Amino acid sequence: MASPWRPIRVWSPLLGLGFVVALIAFALQLSSRRHLAQRLWTFEELALYNGTDERLPILLGILGSVFDVTKGKTHYGPGGGYHHFAGRDASRAFVSGNFTGDGLTDSLNGLSTMEVKSVVDWRKFYMERYIFTGHLVGRYYDSQGKPTKYLKGVESKAKRGAQLLEKQKIEEDKIPSCNSKWSQQEGGKVWCDSGYPRLVKRPGDIALTGKISQRCACFKEEELGRPGLEVYKNCDYLSQSCSV
Incomplete structure (x- = not known):
């Protein structure tokens, strides 16, 4: 004999409100990431993605390449040890260790061959571990997204550094x-x-x-x-x- 008791489904207004809030939050997150398809960025745009707005991902630039580092927000977000890199291209600071004032610049002028190679190696690190989201218009890429002479010079110097290191290693191994x-x-x-x-x-x-x-x-x-x-x-x- 079938039981006369049947479960009664009750729609809770509170439960419904929570579902709507979660759905809106999810939609906002999606909308904030839609425009992160690879594109050209300006310095002003990049500055908005420094981790202070929780609705937006965290971005950083290095040698004019922009990366989404949100998955490392404990490091790149406010209070994190690498927060000074968020929302800007501070390529020089990756080797200088100067995280204040003029030290947070994308200029590599005056750096040694080995230091320039190190910055290029850092760019490779971000390419391998984070999401590439485009290029920053300025010192390294022009308004059409093409590499500038400055970037080509940096990469050429880094390549020479790698060759010199290899030559030095071969000689020292003797x-x-x-x-x-x-x-x-x-x-x-x-x-x-x-x-x-x-x-x-x-x-x-x-x-x-x-x-x-x-x-x-x-x-x-x-x-x-x-x-x-x-x-x-x-x-x-x-x-x-x-x-x-």
């Missing part, structure tokens, strides 16, 4: 680097399993960074007379390990 370790108790130490530790200049760094640096390499005894080799301070001439 002479093995020292082993090294450091501890708070004992300080630093370098040593060679075969050969003797010497400081040697890295000429490639002049072109890459504008500065001369040194590395520790291991040389055979018959090679120790080569010019430019420097014995570590307070280290014996034929010692295979030195404190640093």
Whole structure:
């Protein structure tokens, strides 16, 4: 015998209102993202997407390329450690570490080859991990969305940097680097399993960074007379390990 009780569906006004509010919120979210199809941006437009308006996604620019970084809003939103990048192209700050005033600029003038390469590498990082939404009209792209001479110069400099790094690596691989370790108790130490530790200049760094640096390499005894080799301070001439 069938039960005489049947469930009665009651339409709750409160439930209906909640559904409508959720639907409106969803529609607003969709409408805010519809225009994020790849397009050209102005500085004024980009500035609106700095994370202060929760209805809008968070965007940033680097080398004139614009990315939606909303999925990282804990970092790029207000109070986040990278919020200074939101709503602008602050390409220089990616390597300078200057996140205030004139440091938040897209100009790379005066940066070394290695620093320029680093910025280009950051652009690759965003291309791989975030949503590309177009180009920013200005220093890197013209009003037709075409790359400017400035951008081509930056990319050319970065390419030269990559080539110089590879050349330097090939040359340095011919002479093995020292082993090294450091501890708070004992300080630093370098040593060679075969050969003797010497400081040697890295000429490639002049072109890459504008500065001369040194590395520790291991040389055979018959090679120790080569010019430019420097014995570590307070280290014996034929010692295979030195404190640093």
